[in-house]
Amino acid sequence: MAHRAPLTALLLIFPRRSVFKYVLYVISVFITVATASTNDVFSASHSVNAATARARDIRYLLYDVNPPEGFNLRRDVYIRMASLVKTLRKDGDQDWVLVLPPWGRLYHWQSPDIHQVRIPWGDFFSLPGLQANVPVLEYEDFIAESGGPFVDQVLVLQNYAEGWTDGKWEEKVDERPCVDKLMYSKDKQGYYRGWFWGYEETRAHKVMCMSAQGHASILAPVLQGNITVKSVMLDRAETVLHDHYAGKDYWSTRRSMVFAKHLRFIGDEFRAKYLNSTDAGDHTVYNEDWTRMKAELGSAKGGSYLGVHLRRKDFIWGHRKDVPSLKGAGQENPYPDEKAEVGQELEDLKRMLPEMVQFEPTWEDLELLKDGGVAIIDQWICAHARFFIGTSVSTFSFRIHEEREILGFDPKSTYNRFCGDQEKECEQPTHWKIRWSLVVPSRGQGRQRSDRQEQLSAASSPWNQPEAAQVQPHLCLPAQQGWG
Numbered sequence: 001m002a003h004r005a006p007l008t009a010l011l012l013i014f015p016r017r018s019v020f021k022y023v024l025y026v027i028s029v030f031i032t033v034a035t036a037s038t039n040d041v042f043s044a045s046h047s048v049n050a051a052t053a054r055a056r057d058i059r060y061l062l063y064d065v066n067p068p069e070g071f072n073l074r075r076d077v078y079i080r081m082a083s084l085v086k087t088l089r090k091d092g093d094q095d096w097v098l099v100l101p102p103w104g105r106l107y108h109w110q111s112p113d114i115h116q117v118r119i120p121w122g123d124f125f126s127l128p129g130l131q132a133n134v135p136v137l138e139y140e141d142f143i144a145e146s147g148g149p150f151v152d153q154v155l156v157l158q159n160y161a162e163g164w165t166d167g168k169w170e171e172k173v174d175e176r177p178c179v180d181k182l183m184y185s186k187d188k189q190g191y192y193r194g195w196f197w198g199y200e201e202t203r204a205h206k207v208m209c210m211s212a213q214g215h216a217s218i219l220a221p222v223l224q225g226n227i228t229v230k231s232v233m234l235d236r237a238e239t240v241l242h243d244h245y246a247g248k249d250y251w252s253t254r255r256s257m258v259f260a261k262h263l264r265f266i267g268d269e270f271r272a273k274y275l276n277s278t279d280a281g282d283h284t285v286y287n288e289d290w291t292r293m294k295a296e297l298g299s300a301k302g303g304s305y306l307g308v309h310l311r312r313k314d315f316i317w318g319h320r321k322d323v324p325s326l327k328g329a330g331q332e333n334p335y336p337d338e339k340a341e342v343g344q345e346l347e348d349l350k351r352m353l354p355e356m357v358q359f360e361p362t363w364e365d366l367e368l369l370k371d372g373g374v375a376i377i378d379q380w381i382c383a384h385a386r387f388f389i390g391t392s393v394s395t396f397s398f399r400i401h402e403e404r405e406i407l408g409f410d411p412k413s414t415y416n417r418f419c420g421d422q423e424k425e426c427e428q429p430t431h432w433k434i435r436w437s438l439v440v441p442s443r444g445q446g447r448q449r450s451d452r453q454e455q456l457s458a459a460s461s462p463w464n465q466p467e468a469a470q471v472q473p474h475l476c477l478p479a480q481q482g483w484g
């Protein structure tokens, strides 16, 4: 018996066989993983004692995102934070490490009866992959390494209460009174309590609000100069923008977000079994050492099926004009009960397209993979389709675009979306062309390597060093913000 969360998204896959037959692949939402941190090399090899840490001046950057934001926007915020850490490491002598905020409690992850908090990044992504871009640490390893479940200082990022002064945009950051109600409160011992990814024992020594307007790296001088404590957490990290959206550094970080091996494996098995799709046949040979993966644009052929991400639920409930109905234009909503609507649509689709296929996890699979893992498997399958159609302004679709860009698909096969029933001008998604950058091995940089860097190298491989961070004061308004 298959288990799926209430649908917010549908992924449809139509294999093209001899005659025009369809197999449809339907996804609900964002599902996850529980166990099997096969790539958790880092935590295994990890132990710096406090004295060494101090001598090397290790500092930890933690962050979190506005709770309603979904999995795929959070992946976007990771890119901004990785960029900030690169700036911090480049500009100063401090050995900054990015602490990965555990996954869980996400709005879209609604599978009932599945434990979905305190999920480490290693359940979804390859840690050696991430570390080859920037030093990262799972939260539990941070607790072990830094001496306990304490965050020295939380900076709650916010916009300026007064907005843009004189209608003029300028980049700035200032300590300010909190605009919104503070989500942290003092306990009897004088520590701050709040949401720390479900780690109830975690406390903060200090909390302050900081108004920030601009790209992520405008925070670097404050973190290096004004604040001297060892661990700093940026809450509402989505407040700051990309240093350079779709620039080289963006793409390096994006490429480093290699899906965990077991998820790719399950996706590949599904492709082979139901869609006759293999990497060799489809010209999508993958190298999990992302620094060596450089597919020519247009080289990927993809499996002979159509991958579709048709987002439902919150998008249709929001009455968005750029999202189609399944029934077509001009009809009254045939489903008066909104909650039943998506499930009903799925049933209708199955009737209309009997050969539609879907990765349907059993309850046991779901417990293991979780909503996030199933979302990744769905994305992986869609990323290998010969042709993909997504939903307008959906970060779920954006992440598939990027994955296909990395695999080397012709942009014509990727940057397509459904149009709303009434939409006259149906603008198609932007092609954000991949920008390659050379990953420079750290030994060549003439800089003394820290213990951590040595460890990272030992933990993954010699190519394990961030490229010189490319930070430009380039403003990019996050068009996708707010849409999971």
Ligand SMILES: *[C@@H]1O[C@H](CO)[C@@H](O)[C@H](O)[C@H]1NC(C)=O
Pocket: 173, 174, 175, 222, 225, 226
């Ligand atoms: C950081 O310190 C500088 C110099 O002391 C000061 O001008 C600036 O206002 C401080 N910034 C913040 C955000 O506290």
Ligand SMILES: *[C@@H]1O[C@H](CO)[C@@H](O)[C@H](O)[C@H]1NC(C)=O
Pocket: 017, 276, 281
């Ligand atoms: C599967 O794909 C291969 C080529 O990759 C093709 O030769 C074969 O006929 C396909 N099988 C089916 C059942 O479609």
